[in-house]
Amino acid sequence: MLSGPSEARSRGIGMVFQHFSLFDNLTVAENVALGLDGEESFKDMSARLEQVSKTYGLPLDPKREVWQLSVGERQRIEIVRALMQDPKFLILDEPTAVLTPQEADQLFVVLERLKAEGRAILYISHKLEEVKRLCDTATILRGGRKVETCNPRRETAASLARMMVGGEIQEVKAAGGRKTTVPRLVINDLSLPPAEAHGMRLEHISFELRGGEIFGIAGVAGNGQDELFAALSGERLSKDPGTVVIEGIAAGRLSITQRRRLGAAFVPEERLGHGTAPRMKLSENALLTGHAASGMVRRGFIDTAATLKAVDRATETFDVRKAKRDPEAASLSGGNLQKFIVGREILRAPAVLVVSQPTWGVDAGAAAVIRQALLDLATAGAAVLVTSQDLDELAEIADRIAVMFHGRLSAPLAASEASREKLGLLMGGSSLEPEEVVHAAGA
Amino acid sequence: MQLVLERRAERSGTIALVSPLIAIGLTILTMVILFAMLGKNPLLALHAYFIMPLTDGYSLQEIAVKATPLVMIAIGLSLCYLANAWNIGAEGQFVIGAVAGSWIAVKTQGTDAGAWVLPAMLILAAAAGALYALIPAICKLKFGASEILTSLMLVYVADLFLDYLVRGPWRDPQGFNFPTTAEFDPVATVPLLIEGGRLHFGSVIALLVVxxxxxxxxxxxxxxxxxxxxxxxxxxxxGGFNANQLIILTFAVSGALAGLAGIIEVAGPIGHLQPGISPGYGFTAIIVAFLGRLNPLGILIAGLFLALSFIGGEQAQIAMKIPLDVTKVFQGILLLYVLACDSLVLYRFKLVFANRQVTRGAG
Incomplete structure (x- = not known):
């Protein structure tokens, strides 16, 4: 048994976490030094860092501060830090979640090379295509139990998914022939300074979203998606009311409650603590967003029956599994809580739905239910804005896709034109050939 | 073998009710040890503290009188604490309320002012308490000053201001140089509920507040x-709620209730303004708020219990020569146990027998 992380390191186990353990205000070399317990001098260590990063094709400048680096570069620090201890066994937890497709390809090259050097790699992922492509053996876990160990190359993505979910996954279907109607959400030249020290500045973002349409925003995390969500929801107000127009009304200076009354609904990325108050009951969490416009409050008094009814409706419509009628939000599993939150907002029949990472960390079954609900909502005439890092998800549901990079939004591509390669280039900050953009915008 | 705290999936309702009782039990156990070390018979001391005050009508009334300010202040503080605003200065707001209300009583003394005097005193006291509480709230919002420190420091400002008034401009000329105002006129006094008793109308207001x-x-x-x-x-x-507005609101409400409690105490049981109008009600109310689990009904019960400890402390001093300060020790230990036992609501103890690293529930 291991007594702690330092013993794991000394036995040759290296770990690359999904959520990076880096200090934003320190340099690359300082961050690496913090993870090592050797006796070499800082100077020697920095030299070795540069050499290791060059050897493996993971270029890094030891003197740069972490906050200036892209997410892909930050992951390189984690990997190089692990490699500098010459690990025999390397664990990677969802390493591609934050990478562009091109960056992921580069990572796979590095991993193949590490394998060839005789190191063992434990690769934790829910992306089945990656597992099929990279891994020699796969163990499937479900609900904390081992389900199966297999050779992923002999399986199909569908058979792996079945083992993961423990049943067939409902296929997401668009109703076909959705008609776009009036503009419901219009963003005009929205710029916003960052709210915190290393936040992202939003620069000149403009787009128009019509009823019946699902608009996808792709991009690597931390490129301004959170800031855009806050600006759209009204958690942060714009200077100019005209920058955010909901249902034809200038809403840039309106609070989130007023925006909800205009028919907008919002689903943030973070389920616990942002979308819900974790230690409050579901009925209270229904009230959290329902107090604005759903008739749950009369003359300042709460209609408890109405809040419970909202919980029951979300439970029935979206198959939310829970131990009792009205449990605390934190006691639900991630997938069930997400279904509750999405249900809570969709059952208000919004004209505009802004949803961030709708199926992040959610099991495949719940993800299918949620994506179907978003498609149905658009079919019913609402405008749906989906921000996601999952390109497969956007390909499945979005009509048009734009990419966020460094606080700017690319021109939208029609979903049929938005190949992984094109989106990947945009996510990495390159621009497409001009004629392609013009072509896509005209689609 | 290891004893670990494990996070519960859901807040335990039973434990939420039981945990204050566990805290009281542990406090009494500690007090028994303390009494034994003082060379007193623990059983007799406990009897003096917790049973004797309940045996005669006068003491029962006195408990209600003492509980009145505790409950009123604690209700206001609970609103602050629930909203994550830390008003520690209710003692000062209590004093400022008493001073502001007394101003009307002092100015109308000996005139034929009518029945409007007492209501005007109550309103002015509540307003003054609210304004005084707004000082730390506004300092927090404008300058980021810790409301814990500023509200606490303003307690001493209020105390010294009261001291100045009763030693200076408001001193009773016929008062043999004692630092006190003259006795308030009947129109400036909170009426009694029972003729010749101690229970006054303020207790009714406290119940209404609950x-x-x-x-x-x-x-x-x-x-x-x-x-x-x-x-x-x-x-x-x-959800669209503004935390800053709420800090202002909860500070104002808790200041108003503390101010109201202050003038009721002065115009009721005391009958005039003097230094030391509070045996630390504003601080004890913090214990009441937490012992009552920040729940109004719980606070009512906790307020009566803490009032019992005040009266019991006096009884124990008279009957067994146990120092009065033991009451404060009791209250301090109680708060400590209450807060410690609160962790049982979200966590449970678990014995782990396997000899391996156990990660504690994040929290």
Whole structure:
């Protein structure tokens, strides 16, 4: 048994976490030094860092501060830090979640090379295509139990998914022939300074979203998606009311409650603590967003029956599994809580739905239910804005896709034109050939 | 073998009710040890503390009189604490309320002012308490000053201001140089509920405050706002609630209730303004608020219990020569145990036998 992380390191186990353990205000070399317990001098260590990063094709400048680096570069620090201890066994937890497709390809090259050097790699992922492509053996876990160990190359993505979910996954279907109607959400030249020290500045973002349409925003995390969500929801107000127009009304200076009354609904990325108050009951969490416009409050008094009814409706419509009628939000599993939150907002029949990472960390079954609900909502005439890092998800549901990079939004591509390669280039900050953009915008 | 704290999936309702009782039990156990070390018979001391005051009508009335300010202040503080605003200065707001209300009593003394005097005193006291509480609230919002420090420091300002008034401009000329105002006129006095007794109309106001707070927190959107801002600030902002406005509101309400309690104490049981009008009600009310689990009904019960300890402390001093300060020790130990036992609501103890690294529930 291991007594702690330092013993794991000394036995040759290296770990690359999904959520990076880096200090934003320190340099690359300082961050690496913090993870090592050797006796070499800082100077020697920095030299070795540069050499290791060059050897493996993971270029890094030891003197740069972490906050200036892209997410892909930050992951390189984690990997190089692990490699500098010459690990025999390397664990990677969802390493591609934050990478562009091109960056992921580069990572796979590095991993193949590490394998060839005789190191063992434990690769934790829910992306089945990656597992099929990279891994020699796969163990499937479900609900904390081992389900199966297999050779992923002999399986199909569908058979792996079945083992993961423990049943067939409902296929997401668009109703076909959705008609776009009036503009419901219009963003005009929205710029916003960052709210915190290393936040992202939003620069000149403009787009128009019509009823019946699902608009996808792709991009690597931390490129301004959170800031855009806050600006759209009204958690942060714009200077100019005209920058955010909901249902034809200038809403840039309106609070989130007023925006909800205009028919907008919002689903943030973070389920616990942002979308819900974790230690409050579901009925209270229904009230959290329902107090604005759903008739749950009369003359300042709460209609408890109405809040419970909202919980029951979300439970029935979206198959939310829970131990009792009205449990605390934190006691639900991630997938069930997400279904509750999405249900809570969709059952208000919004004209505009802004949803961030709708199926992040959610099991495949719940993800299918949620994506179907978003498609149905658009079919019913609402405008749906989906921000996601999952390109497969956007390909499945979005009509048009734009990419966020460094606080700017690319021109939208029609979903049929938005190949992984094109989106990947945009996510990495390159621009497409001009004629392609013009072509896509005209689609 | 290891004893670990494990996070519960859901807040335990039973433990939420039982944990204050466990805390009281542990406190009494500690007191027994303390009494034994003082060379007193622990059983007799406990009897003097907790049983004797309950045996005669006068003491029972006195408990209600002492509980009145404790409950009123604690209700206001509970609203602050639920909203994550830390008002520690209720003692000062209590004093300022008493001073402001007394101003009318002093100025109308000996005139034929009518029945408007007492209501005017109550209103002015509440307003003054609220304004005084707004000072730390505004300093927090404008300058980021810790409301814990500023509200606490303003207690001493209020105390010294009271001291100056009763030694200077408001001193009773016929008072043999004692630092006190003249006895208030009957129109400036809180009426008694029982002729010749101790129980006064202020206890009725305290009960009304408890009921109002219970309705506010359970059944109104404002009460929900208070709870959600404290429990999950980011979710509250997503819900459209403004935490800054709520700091202003809860500080004002708790200051108003403390001020009201102050003037009721001065115009009721005391009958005039003097230094030391409070045996630390504003601080003891913090214990009452937490012992009552920040719940109005719980606070009513906790207020009566702490009042019992005040009266019992006096009885124990008279009967067994146990120093009065033991009461403060009792109250301090009680708060410590209450807060410690609170962790049982979210965590449970678990014995782990395997000899391996156990990660504690994040929290």
């Amino acid at each position: 009921v109002a707070a219970a309705i506010l927190l359970r059944h109104t959107i404002k009460g929900f706002e208070i709870r959600v801002v404290g429990a999950a600030p980011r979710a509250a902002r997503f």
